[in-house]
Amino acid sequence: MSETLEHIASAARADAPPAIVLDKVNKWFGTMHVLRDVSLNVATGERVVICGPSGSGKSTTIRCINRLESHQEGRILVNGIELTDDVKALDDIRREVGMVFQSFNLFPHLTILENCTLAPIWVRRMPKKEAEALAMDYLTRVRIPEQAKKYPGQLSGGQQQRVAIARALCMKPKIMLFDEPTSALDPEMIKEVLDTMVGLAETGMTMICVTHEMGFARKVADRVVFMDRGEVVEMGTPAQVFENPQTERLKTFLSQILRGH
Amino acid sequence: MSDLTLETSVAKVPEAAPRSPPASQIGLVGWLRTNLFSSWLNSAVTLLVAYLVIRWLIGFVEWGIVNAVWSVPNNQTQACRDLKGIGACWAVVTEKHRFILFGTYPYEEHWRPALCILLFVGLYVVSAMRRFWRKELALVWIAVLAAIGVLMWGGVLGLSYVPQERWGGLVITLILATFGLAFAFPLAILVALGRRSRLPAIKAICVLYVELIRGVPLISLLFMASVMFPLFLPEGMNIDKLLRAQIAIILFAGAYLAEVVRGGLQALSKGQYEAADALGLSYWKKTGLIILPQALRLVIPPLVNTFIGFFKDTSLVLIIGIFDLLTAGKTAIIEPAWQGFGVEVYLTVGAIYFVFCFAMSKYSQRLEAEFNRHRRR
Ligand SMILES: Nc1ncnc2c1ncn2[C@@H]1O[C@H](COP(=O)(O)OP(=O)(O)OP(=O)(O)O)[C@@H](O)[C@H]1O
Numbered sequence: 001m002s003e004t005l006e007h008i009a010s011a012a013r014a015d016a017p018p019a020i021v022l023d024k025v026n027k028w029f030g031t032m033h034v035l036r037d038v039s040l041n042v043a044t045g046e047r048v049v050i051c052g053p054s055g056s057g058k059s060t061t062i063r064c065i066n067r068l069e070s071h072q073e074g075r076i077l078v079n080g081i082e083l084t085d086d087v088k089a090l091d092d093i094r095r096e097v098g099m100v101f102q103s104f105n106l107f108p109h110l111t112i113l114e115n116c117t118l119a120p121i122w123v124r125r126m127p128k129k130e131a132e133a134l135a136m137d138y139l140t141r142v143r144i145p146e147q148a149k150k151y152p153g154q155l156s157g158g159q160q161q162r163v164a165i166a167r168a169l170c171m172k173p174k175i176m177l178f179d180e181p182t183s184a185l186d187p188e189m190i191k192e193v194l195d196t197m198v199g200l201a202e203t204g205m206t207m208i209c210v211t212h213e214m215g216f217a218r219k220v221a222d223r224v225v226f227m228d229r230g231e232v233v234e235m236g237t238p239a240q241v242f243e244n245p246q247t248e249r250l251k252t253f254l255s256q257i258l259r260g261h
Numbered sequence: 262m263s264d265l266t267l268e269t270s271v272a273k274v275p276e277a278a279p280r281s282p283p284a285s286q287i288g289l290v291g292w293l294r295t296n297l298f299s300s301w302l303n304s305a306v307t308l309l310v311a312y313l314v315i316r317w318l319i320g321f322v323e324w325g326i327v328n329a330v331w332s333v334p335n336n337q338t339q340a341c342r343d344l345k346g347i348g349a350c351w352a353v354v355t356e357k358h359r360f361i362l363f364g365t366y367p368y369e370e371h372w373r374p375a376l377c378i379l380l381f382v383g384l385y386v387v388s389a390m391r392r393f394w395r396k397e398l399a400l401v402w403i404a405v406l407a408a409i410g411v412l413m414w415g416g417v418l419g420l421s422y423v424p425q426e427r428w429g430g431l432v433i434t435l436i437l438a439t440f441g442l443a444f445a446f447p448l449a450i451l452v453a454l455g456r457r458s459r460l461p462a463i464k465a466i467c468v469l470y471v472e473l474i475r476g477v478p479l480i481s482l483l484f485m486a487s488v489m490f491p492l493f494l495p496e497g498m499n500i501d502k503l504l505r506a507q508i509a510i511i512l513f514a515g516a517y518l519a520e521v522v523r524g525g526l527q528a529l530s531k532g533q534y535e536a537a538d539a540l541g542l543s544y545w546k547k548t549g550l551i552i553l554p555q556a557l558r559l560v561i562p563p564l565v566n567t568f569i570g571f572f573k574d575t576s577l578v579l580i581i582g583i584f585d586l587l588t589a590g591k592t593a594i595i596e597p598a599w600q601g602f603g604v605e606v607y608l609t610v611g612a613i614y615f616v617f618c619f620a621m622s623k624y625s626q627r628l629e630a631e632f633n634r635h636r637r638r
């Protein structure tokens with residue numbers, strides 16, 4: 001029953017233009033080949049979880065999508081715009097793509113509210129009042145409006161990460177990238193951040209999320225991508241990937257993270 | 262059993278009121294005990310040092326206040342000479358204070374440099390207050406510096422023209438230091454950013470500049486500015502000597518400050534740059550809003566250290582014959598009647614330098630504390 005529903009949902013999404021296209025992307029750090037022919041299409045509204053062992057190129061993949069890293073071969077299209085050295089195109093893309101980092105990366109010299117209003121004011125040229133109202137709205141959605149006047153250093157890790165999510169959302173992005181948003185957090189804070197992300201997924205946001213949180217993946221992911229040594233090894237629904245791994249590499253990985261948890 | 266006793270005791274005993282620590286550990290007595298008299302040796306050293314300090318203080322007060330001569334009638338320094346070594350001759354300062362502050366500036370126009378000094382101090386005070394840290398402050402600076410130029414030179418608004426050769430004293434020191442740092446600081450920021458540029462040409466120019474300037478002493482730079490530079494100018498063209506020295510100081514301070522600023526830039530984590538990039542901020546917005554505010558806060562102590570150093574280094578212009586505060590002090594005691602009263606003059610000049618440098622130091626400490634109030638680290 002739910003299978004069919006999901007099927008219909010993803011079929012409907014398939015009509016919309018793909019939000020992200022990675023076509024045979026290759027990247028080297030020096031001589032190290034870290035992305036090998038990575039191809040991945042993400043439909044608008046789709047939620048993709050990327051998992052894989054450490055050093056497999058997960059972060060590099062999503063950092064290529066907003067060009068924090070540049071790829072050397074292959075093509076990347078975001079909302080139909082190709083990522084090249086063209087600065088204008090890059091500005092357009094970064095405006096549409098929000099990113100949340102493992103280490104939060106809030107700006108410590110600005111208050112929570114200023115963290116959230118900075119980009120809307122300076123990049124989107126929004127009036128200050130409007131930006132503040134917008135920021136308070138998102139801070140309320142991540143359930144920390146009362147912290148708005150504090151500085152990042154005065155918040156717990158979980159709170160900081162929720163601010164980071166709100167900060168990214170204030171740019172009204174069409175796509176959100178998450179790079180292990182919960183791995184720097186204590187266990188009791190992981191849930192509050194994951195809950196926020198689940199709430200975000202329910203709004204229909206296109207999301208790519210690097211995480212090892214299997215529960216989260218099962219709950220929200222339309223697709224799980226397993227990477228190893230710079231390659232996409234397996235891809236499928238959470239059920240397919242977690243219950244029915246096809247390759248030896250994925251089996252080993254799953255047994256390792258299951259043991260870890 | 263033990264559970265039971267615990268429970269009852271918890272129920273009975275009211276919450277303990279906070280007590281202050283034992284009297285022997287707080288207050289003056291406690292402080293003295295822990296810091297000065299913690300052991301026999303410590304006590305002995307304390308007493309010895311206290312004895313020496315008090316002896317010296319008594320001596321200084323006797324010399325500097327009790328036996329001092331505060332003024333003498335028309336250059337009759339005999340009274341001072343009689344007390345040489347016993348009492349200070351502050352009369353030399355009373356007599357020469359105008360010369361020390363204003364140099365050879367025409368006597369009846371002394372109000373002009375005096376007003377300039379007040380303007381400078383006012384400018385410092387206003388700039389020090391964070392509530393005035395707005396774009397308009399730059400305009401205030403431009404206006405005040407322009408007003409100072411008009412006041413010093415004159416030639417307009419009914420002010421008589423005073424050539425630069427006649428300027429001198431404290432006002433010269435303030436001009437060199439203020440203009441010097443006001444231009445060197447932005448230059449330093451650009452150079453520090455340039456050194457981290459991805460464009461090889463810009464990077465090379467910045468590295469070359471810093472290394473060349475840092476490699477030579479300020480004195481030789483000043484000599485070059487005053488002696489060599491005019492040789493290469495077309496005949497008849499002449500750039501003001503003070504301006505040349507000023508440019509040398511700006512270039513020199515710029516190189517040092519650039520390295521300080523670069524230290525701050527390097528201390529920032531890559532994540533800050535990436536977060537700014539990911540939000541779509543352009544290079545200059547990222548630099549101005551995220552990177553520099555944090556980097557500069559980190560380097561307040563070495564920055565102010567360099568500022569203070571340069572404030573005092575402006576005194577090196579004496580070797581190319583510019584009449585700054587120190588030179589004015591030196592020149593004041595050349596006159597035969599006042600020869601031999603260097604100590605008094607140098608103490609006074611030193612005190613003036615100290616006031617400015619100490620104010621800078623105190624201010625930087627307060628600023629640092631203010632900036633760090635919200636940070637846990
Ligand atoms: N800036 C860099 N310079 C050189 N090598 C890098 C750089 N960033 C990543 N690498 C290398 O590229 C490979 C892929 O790194 P990446 O960070 O994408 O892995 P990951 O899958 O995100 O791993 P983790 O789970 O540890 O975050 C690793 O071998 C890493 O050492």
Ligand SMILES: [Mg+2]
Nearest residue numbers: 058059060180
């Ligand atoms: Mg990673």
